Amino acid sequence: MARVRILKMDPHFTPDSSLPSFAQHLAMLDNVLPPDDFARMVGETEELADTERSYLPAHKQGGTAAYETLERKAPGLVALYRSSSLRRLISDIVKLEVAPTPLHDQSSCSVLFYEKPGDHIGWHYDHNFYKGRHFTVLVPIINRGREPNGLSQARLMVRQNKRERVIATPPNAMIVFEGATVRHRVTPIGEGERRVIWSMTFCTDPRNSAFQGVARRVKDTAFFGLRALWT
Secondary structure, eight states, X not given: OOOEEEOSSSOOEEESSOOOOOTTSEEEESOOSOHHHHHHHHHHHHTOOOOEEEEETTTEEEEEEXXXXXXXXXXXXXXXXXXXXXXXXXXXXXXXXXXXXXXXSTTSXXXXXXXXXXXXXXXXXXXXXXXXXXEEEEEEEEEEOSSTTSOOSOOEEEEETTEEEEEOOOTTOEEEEOTTTSEEEEOOOOTTOEXXXXXXXXXXXXXXXXXXXXXXXXXXXXXXXXXXXXX
């Protein structure tokens, strides 16, 4: 796996080995931030005491901190998301030029909380509401529980070519995938466990049509409530 380092004075990602293949629309890296920088990200995330809980029967249960919340309370995460170096890294992985998606899209940069028993999300695609191709980037910030390896029992699973596989999500990993083509889910978390994921989206063309804009706002109500209709 490639290792990515961030400079102390500037959020600058510089992979020091070859990047993983994106041939299956999915790539993983380990230890994307040096320990000190990652510890700062954990500390900033722990300050997000207020999250928006959502519950969709038989499909989703969990908490979310939206992009506009992170702008106020987790500026380090937002700075990394907007950095030219992260944009360059994701572009190099997917072999296309990408850009962050807009601030009014509350899912552009968010933090997902699985911390109450049963928190999960069922099988789904990350539907694309933009003119260009759309990519999801996940960085686990916290993942602790009662499994032998110290992680939670919540699993990120993908289904490709009629086969299911588990994607490892230890803290400080990075998972990049094209959510519109990779079906995925997260299995329920157990009692006393905690899993916090920094979620980002990038797109080759972050413009959208009027219809796509309305569809995106309707989708966001599942995570952020009815206020998303006016973002």
